[in-house]
Amino acid sequence: MENSAIIQINQLIKRFPMGKGEFTALKGINLDFGTGEFAGLIGPSGSGKTTLLNIIGSLDMPTEGEAVVLGKPISKLSSKESAKLRKESLGFIFQSYNLLQVHTVFENVEFPLLLLDYTTAERKKMVMDALEWVGLTDKVKSKPPQLSGGECQRVAIARAMVKKPSLVLADEPTANLDAANSHNILQTMLNLNRELKTTFIFATHDEKVIGYLKRKIFLKDGLVDHEEWINQ
Amino acid sequence: MKIAFKLAFRNLIGAGLRTWLNVIVLSFSFVVIIWMKGILVGWDHQAKNDMEQWEIGKGQFWHNQYDPYDGFTITDSHAPIPNEFKPEIEKGEMVPMLFAQGTIYPQGRMQPAMIKGIPANQTLLKIPTHKLDSVTDVIPAIIGEVMARSSHLEKGSRVVLRWRDSKGTFDAAEIEIVDIFSTTVPTIDVAQVWINLETMQEKLLLPEQATLFSFANAEENRPAVGDFRLKTKKELTAEIDAMIKTKSKGQSVFYFILLLLAMLAIFDTQILSIFRRQKEIGTYVALGYTRQQVVTLFTVEGAMHAVLAAALAAVYGIPFFIWQSKVGFTIPMDTSEFGMAIAPTMYPIYSVGLILSTTLIVLLTTSVVSYWPARRIAKMNPTEALRGKIQ
Incomplete structure (x- = not known):
């Protein structure tokens, strides 16, 4: 762990109803994440990595156990409180980018700031800064359908980073990208992690991503199988 | 938001x-x-x-017996013009009208008609009553376009008009259509024949009598006068x-x-x-x-x-x-x-x-x-x- 824990996960269990029975996706996870980590949840499909990421992101609730994110116990948060946590402190990057298709690049990146109390001038500066981080200042007025996959994912990174969140959660961010774009994206995220001390947690089974991680958490059948720390 | x-x-x-x-x-x-x-x-x-503009003015006074939907009431729907109305009539702010049922015989056919007497010099209503002052050797009359069409009468046509006077005696005279007016108000047009009020009073043996009055004074709370009761514009346009x-x-x-x-x-x-x-x-x-x-x-x-x-x-x-x-x-x-x-x-x-x-x-x-x-x-x-x- 690089710094004080911003995420503490204790005996986390998540079950989903399936037919007449239940499917246990997470079977008692114990993990801590510190500030500035560049960590990844690694495992095959069905290992529980996306479920864990969703709980950390307060998009889902644990069935048992607890995940405390930035001091907030996820299982005890109301809908409004979890929305506030996501709005103020979390950034998300998705496999399929999830950009708002009818909005321009600028508007997509601006969106998280609209929910916070920034002035128009502040928003404009923050959006342009974020687009500069990802090298897309020339695409401000473009809309997602006019961009390549790599550019879309860079917009998604800018959107996740624009409010300088404490934690960014990335679910298979390179799954739809070719090798060159994947490395470009990952390098960008690594730079942001170094410069802004933002914690990045990935859910992935992509070797290209795994190669960049400083901490690798291998999940298997809903449990932490083993961890690896890379000293760089 | x-x-x-x-x-x-x-x-x-x-x-x-x-x-x-x-x-x-x-x-x-x-x-x-x-x-x-x-x-x-x-x-x-x-x-x-x-x-x-064509029929009711700002309101009317109706004879107590008068019911436009009951032809039997028309015969008795008349009374002397009350003295209270005379100043308004003289100023042209009130128009007395006398109604009677009659029959016309255009081209030998018999056709019922409501005969309405109205002063020729009135200016309150848009009915061109000044035409009733036309000089003819018969009774000058005006009708609306719908009536003209239904009776095949034209300007200048002469036709026999028959009525029953207040004593119950049938009488008849020739009328000449001196004008045909165009109006959107059917109740002054369809099956209506307009003649001078004085002529009407004379023919019905009802001097100085009227069936109803249209007036220009919009006062809503006018009391009943003699045999005449107030019909407000609101009631008349209901x-x-x-x-x-x-x-x-x-x-x-x-x-x-x-x-x-x-x-x-x-x-x-x-x-x-x-x-x-x-x-x-x-x-x-x-x-x-x-x-x-x-x-x-x-x-x-x-x-x-x-x-x-x-x-x-x-x-x-x-x-x-x-x-x-x-x-x-x-x-x-x-x-x-x-x-x-x-x-x-x-x-x-x-x-x-x-x-x-x-x-x-x-x-x-x-x-x-x-x-x-x-x-x-x-x-x-x-x-x-x-x-x-x-x-």
């Missing part, structure tokens, strides 16, 4: 043709509803105005109100169908949006929206169709309304025998209240129709929405 409006506007404009198709349909509803309601208001205004009310109900069905079509399009768009835009909904939640805020966003988005439609309706509707209020709407059929005061061309009248109430109704309906399907979002699981897996 401000953000919801901003985003909703961006989403709507971004949706392109889909939005504009809905907006065009809804704007059409706006324009048609306002125009049709304007026509009704215009008709109401025109009918009452024409009745006032039939028009009833007809407008009936027409209005009929039109409401049309508005309902029109709105229903527009609302169906919006409802359909909302349903489609919620299914097609699951990932977007999940993204909103991931970025910090509560599900209720997403419901609000989608509701505002749907309701904004009405705002855009109002704006679009204003673009082509206002010039259309102005043009219509100038040239009017000509009914593509003969309105003269409708039994109501309907002008062949009706001029719509639009009030601020009419436009605001229509806008409000459309906006409220659109909001409800938009909210209804959007409620489903509140039940969505954001993680499934993000993956677009909700069926």
Whole structure:
């Protein structure tokens, strides 16, 4: 762990109803994440990595156990409180980018700031800064359908980073990208992690991503199988 | 809420043709509803105005016996003109009229007619009674266009008129049609023959008597005078109100169908949006929206169709309304025998209240129709929405 824990996960269990029975996706996870980590949840499909990421992101609730994110116990948060946590402190990057298709690049990146109390001038500066981080200042007025996959994912990174969140959660961010774009994206995220001390947690089974991680958490059948720390 | 409006506007404009198709349909509803309601208001205004100018003035005094729907009452519906009315009559602010049932014999056919006596020098009503002063060797009479058509009488035609005087004796004389007037008020036209009041009083042996009086003084609380009771303008135009009310109900069905079509399009768009835009909904939640805020966003988005439609309706509707209020709407059929005061061309009248109430109704309906399907979002699981897996 690089710094004080911003995420503490204790005996986390998540079950989903399936037919007449239940499917246990997470079977008692114990993990801590510190500030500035560049960590990844690694495992095959069905290992529980996306479920864990969703709980950390307060998009889902644990069935048992607890995940405390930035001091907030996820299982005890109301809908409004979890929305506030996501709005103020979390950034998300998705496999399929999830950009708002009818909005321009600028508007997509601006969106998280609209929910916070920034002035128009502040928003404009923050959006342009974020687009500069990802090298897309020339695409401000473009809309997602006019961009390549790599550019879309860079917009998604800018959107996740624009409010300088404490934690960014990335679910298979390179799954739809070719090798060159994947490395470009990952390098960008690594730079942001170094410069802004933002914690990045990935859910992935992509070797290209795994190669960049400083901490690798291998999940298997809903449990932490083993961890690896890379000293760089 | 401000953000919801901003985003909703961006989403709507971004949706392109889909939005504009809905907006065009809804704007059409706006324009048609306002125009049709304007026509009704215009008709109401025109009918009452024409009745006032041609028949009733600001009100009437009726003989107690007089019932226009009961022919048997006409014979006894007369009394001496009260002294209280004479100053008004002399000033031209009141017109006495005497009615009797009669028969005309155009081309040997027998045709019932109501004979109405009216002073030739009156100027309160638009009936061209000054023509009754024409010098002829028979009784000068005027009739309306509908009566002229139904009796095949023309200006200059002579015809035998028969009546029964107050003693019950039948009498007859020849009349000459000295003028045919055009009016939209059927009750002074259909089966009516107008002659000079003095001649009428003389022929009926009812000197200084009258059946009713139209007056110019709009005072509502005038007391009954002698055998004459007050009939206010409101009472006299009640039939028009009833007809407008009936027409209005009929039109409401049309508005309902029109709105229903527009609302169906919006409802359909909302349903489609919620299914097609699951990932977007999940993204909103991931970025910090509560599900209720997403419901609000989608509701505002749907309701904004009405705002855009109002704006679009204003673009082509206002010039259309102005043009219509100038040239009017000509009914593509003969309105003269409708039994109501309907002008062949009706001029719509639009009030601020009419436009605001229509806008409000459309906006409220659109909001409800938009909210209804959007409620489903509140039940969505954001993680499934993000993956677009909700069926």
